[in-house]
Amino acid sequence: MNGLLLVLGGLGLALILEGLLARYELLAYSVGWRASTTELPDGLPYARGAPADRPPLAYLVYLDGIGKRQFRDTRDGGQLVQAVIAGAPELRVLGQVQPYSPLAAPLTDRPVWAWLRRRAGLLLFLHNVVQTFVAADRRYRPLYNQAVGRQIVVQLRLAGYPAGSKIPVVLLSYSGGAQVSTGAVDELSRELSAPVLVIMLGGFHNGANDLSRVDHVYQLTSSKDRIERVGSWIFPQRWPLFRRSGWNRARQAGKVSVRLLEPATHVGPRSYISPTAVLDDGTSHLTRTADTVIALVRECYAVERR
Template identity: 70%
Template sequence: MNTYLLWVFAIGPVLIAEALLARYEVLAYGAGWRAPITELPAGVPYARGAGPDGPPAAYLVYLDGIGKRRVRDSRDGGQLVKALIAGAPELRVLGQVQPYSPLAAPLAERPVWKWLRRRIQLLLFLHNVMQIFVAADQRYRPLYNRAVGSQISTQLKLAGYRPGSGIPVVLLSYSGGAQVAGGAVEELHTQLRCPLMLITLGGFHNGANDLAHAESLHRLTSAGDRIERVGTWMFPQRWRLFRGSAWNRANRAGKITAHRLDPATHVGPRSYVSPTARLPDGRTHLERTADTVIGIIRARNSAAAPPDQP
């Protein structure tokens, strides 16, 4: 019991401080105290995959889960992005967006976090968890959505996207990145006038963001994903009872399609992006996930392609 109380007294102030810091960044953006970062570190391209000599089949923006701390990293060491580029060279892929920073500032590059990272690794994840709940909070959600939507739009333009070109933009999100992806829809529609498709992988989100300007949302899920399931229980907007929620309106409009990736888990050695866990057909979980994402995008493009002229 004494040990439990010690943990409560130790973690409690940290949680309060994190809640305040998470709100500070979105308020600093809204007040114009700090400008969002647009330039990438030396040697980091604005996009990978399809080259600039011709229009790609689609631009894919990968919004990682709460492990995202800097421009270069991702929870799987970049393996999913590499698999997508290898399997679909016609895509132009962006993986540098900071979904948990309205100011587009990589968490691990901030001086105080460099110090903390060497001592308390958990705080890095806790910060991003708090950002998800700020993004879901109705008081801050419109401003957060505009901030990150503008960040994604800026990065797409720097990667060669031309507003109004008609080239589809795909937001592929993992875990809490789904909250950010849904929130970015309106700003991307306004700034880019682009066909927009969302693909969530174990998506953790509150279902409150308006998806009216998204063509479709493809939900990659698994019975073994407990974290995604918690999200469907935690947020009332995801419950069928709340028929007027943005999520349920999109569902009734036929925009949401579920794709089963059983028996994958949210994280761990059997996760969606595991390069070692194998399926009966011999593919790894990572290969199946990449194949599923690529198949969804190609099916969309095939359906949208004009019929051959005689």
């Protein structure tokens, strides 16, 4: 019993500290105490896929789930990004954006977090979970949206996005990345005048962000995805009763479409991005997800760009 109380007490203290740290980073951004990170590690390009010397069909920005800890893709070793690049060479793809850092600073580049990674890796995930709820909090949401939206704009420009080109930007988000992607739409529209497509994969978001400027939102989900379903329960703005929320206004405007990826789960060996879980026809979950994403982007933009 005493051991359980110690564990619960330690977890409670960790949550309090995480909440303070998450808000501190947003404060540091807002008052200019620290500049956002823009440089990438040696050997990591700002974008992959279509060459920069000719306009791609679209720029696709991947916003990973709470496992994102560094500039390189982490949740699946970058397999989803690689599969999209391989299947759609007409896209320029960015995977380095830090959805859970208003300062664009990877956790693994911070000395304290590097120490924790070796001794208490769970706290790394806890940090990103708390950041997701900070991004959803109505007190901090506008500033968080601006911070990460600006980060995406800067990374797109460094990746060669031509000003005023009207080349579409696709925000492909996994889990908590959906909260960030829906919040970044206004900043992308304002700064780049870009058409924006949002594709959520098991999206965990509060439904409060305004989506009036988005071209469309595709919700890729599964009845086996319990985490995505929890998000639809705990956030009132996702309930049909709240008709004036950003999410429900987008649904009423016909801007939200659902695609089922049965029987995928949110995480684990049968997740959306599992390379080993296979469908009846032998297609892996990873391949099916990448093919679906590519088909949706082409469906939205290939015809009008011909």
